[in-house]
Amino acid sequence: MLKDKKKYLEHINDKGQIIILRKILDDIEKVIINHSVVSSDFLDPHQRKLSYSILNRFSDIDYYEEGGYDYAERKIIIMYPEYLRHTDLDNEVSAIEVRTKYRYSNLNHKDFLGALLGLGVKREIIGDIIVSDDFAHIIMSKELKDYILLNLDTVGKESVNVKEISLQDIYIKKDEYEKVYTTVSSLRLDTIVSSAFNLSRNDSSKIIKGEKVKVNFQPIDNISYCVNEGDLISVRKKGRMRLESILGESKKGKLKVQINKYI
CATH class of the missing domain: 3.10.290.10 (RNA-binding S4 domain)
Structure with missing residues (x-):
């Protein structure tokens, strides 16, 4: 057990992130005690920066981040015992394509996110949502993938088709x-x-x-x-x-x- 967890949070000025960072400490504890591999929720860059300020204080664990593609905004942190190699670990992230029936749909990021939340999915296990004219690529925890493939059939008022795609096929949208x-x-x-x-x-x-x-x-x-x-x-x-x-x-x-x- 980690003793006096509060000392690892004393340097955190953004008190709104304390709950997330306490989860990171709980994950660190699981890695140390169980010698297991543990993944965080999807975090934004600020949350990851704060997490690293804690993770870097533990020499017996290692970590890396994964968001499906290099420039992802939201990523998970995979924590594991330092004697393992991250290249030998399973990927904890999956991607799906949600394609609308008609080209040039008016659906936007909020519509796709709303459809997922409407299925009872928590925001924390959804990564980036990349919206194009007639489809969206959604990155998520691999444990969520099958549930979404089975249950997501409409976004807004439009019927959609859903399939899994490889991470290499994620659409990289240029900033406009x-x-x-x-x-x-x-x-x-x-x-x-x-x-x-x-x-x-x-x-x-x-x-x-x-x-x-x-x-x-x-x-x-x-x-x-x-x-x-x-x-x-x-x-x-x-x-x-x-x-x-x-x-x-x-x-x-x-x-x-x-x-x-x-x-």
Whole structure:
């Protein structure tokens, strides 16, 4: 048994992730005691970063991440005794293709996720959902695959066909975004959010203080938080954007920036 688990969480400032990190500690304990291989739920990059800050404190276990493809946003962490080789372990992730009957469907990410949740599936065991014109590729825990193949027959109001695909056949969708060139008075979070989404400073401040904004997947409620070049910012019900580059100063002393707003 791990003694005094609280000490492994003392450095965590994001208290909203404590439950997830306690699960990671429980998984570590299972690996150590049972000499078994244990997989986490699907985690976003911020959650994985916090998990690694704990995992790296244990020399007798090793781990790797798997999301179905290299650039997956959501991935699981597979933990195992350090004397094993991860190349000898079974893959814990599967992928399915959900194809609509008619081409150029209006179904979106929310529709596919909603259909899965409607089957009683927990969000934590679903990875990325990649939506194309007439199909979606969904990454999930391999234990969930057969249940979905058997039960998923509609998404929204449309009938669908479902089949398993290999991870090598996952559709890699290129990011689509609108380039916005603008000037800002500073790199404060409220200033960047206001500029990107055409909001007043008052409105952007309310959104940030209302805990509806994440920077690099980490919830931020400080309007004065300084955004860095390359940071990914998501605003609930507004979308995502990236501060792609800082291009210098204008004649009036403002910062010229490029913002990529994802479509």
